[in-house]
Amino acid sequence: MGTSEPRLDLLCIGEPMVEFNGQPDGTFLYGFGGDVSNVAVAASRQGARAAIATRTGTDSFGDDLEALWGRESVATDYVVRDAQAPTGIYFVRHGEGGHRFEYRRAGSAASFLSPDNIPLEAVRVARCIHYSGISQAISESARAACDAAVAEAARCGVLVSYDPNLRVSLWPLETARECTRRAARTADIFLPGYDDAVELTGLTDAEAIIGYYLDLGAKLVALTLGADGALIGGSHGVERVMPHPVNAVDASGAGDCFDGAFLARILAGDKPMDAARYAVSAAALSVTGYGAIAPIPSEQAVREFMSA
Numbered sequence: 001m002g003t004s005e006p007r008l009d010l011l012c013i014g015e016p017m018v019e020f021n022g023q024p025d026g027t028f029l030y031g032f033g034g035d036v037s038n039v040a041v042a043a044s045r046q047g048a049r050a051a052i053a054t055r056t057g058t059d060s061f062g063d064d065l066e067a068l069w070g071r072e073s074v075a076t077d078y079v080v081r082d083a084q085a086p087t088g089i090y091f092v093r094h095g096e097g098g099h100r101f102e103y104r105r106a107g108s109a110a111s112f113l114s115p116d117n118i119p120l121e122a123v124r125v126a127r128c129i130h131y132s133g134i135s136q137a138i139s140e141s142a143r144a145a146c147d148a149a150v151a152e153a154a155r156c157g158v159l160v161s162y163d164p165n166l167r168v169s170l171w172p173l174e175t176a177r178e179c180t181r182r183a184a185r186t187a188d189i190f191l192p193g194y195d196d197a198v199e200l201t202g203l204t205d206a207e208a209i210i211g212y213y214l215d216l217g218a219k220l221v222a223l224t225l226g227a228d229g230a231l232i233g234g235s236h237g238v239e240r241v242m243p244h245p246v247n248a249v250d251a252s253g254a255g256d257c258f259d260g261a262f263l264a265r266i267l268a269g270d271k272p273m274d275a276a277r278y279a280v281s282a283a284a285l286s287v288t289g290y291g292a293i294a295p296i297p298s299e300q301a302v303r304e305f306m307s308a
Contacts, residue, residue, distance in 0.1 A: 011126040012036035014135030015110035031291035042260025051075035061087035082109035114141040115148040128159035137170035166196040190218035244284040253292025
């Protein structure tokens with residue numbers, strides 16, 4: 001994909017993974033995850049032209065991810081296959097307290113992501129790049145890759161989207177706080193979840209959290225509130241998007257679905273509140289099935305849900 005070809009809407013940078021999702025009968029459902037991969041698929045299902053920049057192993061899990069992206073029309077021009085490191089996997093188990101994750105990602109191919117894996121033309125042909133706290137936290141070289149992409153995006157006038165997606169098992173909380181503050185200063189679109197934002201800011205009031213990140217420099221903040229909808233803040237002020245009650249069975253990946261749907265609609269020209277209403281609807285549908293990827297709805301399904 002060169003600069004003479006049609007521009008991408010969205011380039012996602014970070015870590016894809018294979019998922020084993022615990023079922024009520026004790027078996028595990030095979031699927032896919034990794035926050036930025038989820039975002040790319042969600043955006044693509046809403047009609048955006050998405051791509052992913054990452055590393056996977058040359059193992060069967062890496063093959064399966066390549067096949068997934070092919071089915072989902074997510075471009076893989078910037079995926080490096082690593083013969084020396086495996087593709088990361090994780091397990092999801094469900095209980096009365098919600099879902100919990102167990103990861104097998106140490107030494108994964110994605111953790112060796114570096115600035116060399118982010119061709120600058122990949123950033124230049126995108127309208128928006130998206131990365132996350134996980135993209136930064138998996139390794140210092142991956143963090144440097146994100147920094148290089150953000151710097152090039154700023155130079156070329158490409159939008160930058162960021163989700164803190166806090167994982168204290170990957171890096172110290174203070175490091176996460178500092179990196180998130182830096183990310184907010186350069187973010188055109190900042191996409192925190194409420195629980196992560198509370199840990200990162202020490203604030204509990206949702207509007208105060210919005211104000212905190214806007215004051216740092218983020219231009220548009222969409223704070224997801226789980227079953228309570230979302231709060232959107234920017235130059236238009238702060239407004240709430242009400243939730244859609246659904247029969248939720250698995251919330252894993254719901255925030256990523258929101259991110260991908262929100263970005264797709266912003267890039268399609270929607271105003272922030274319209275994009276947020278759409279994204280809240282998409283995220284609500286995504287929690288009605290198991291897995292991070294499989295339940296992500298199509299644009300048609302979201303439109304039908306909103307009209308109903």
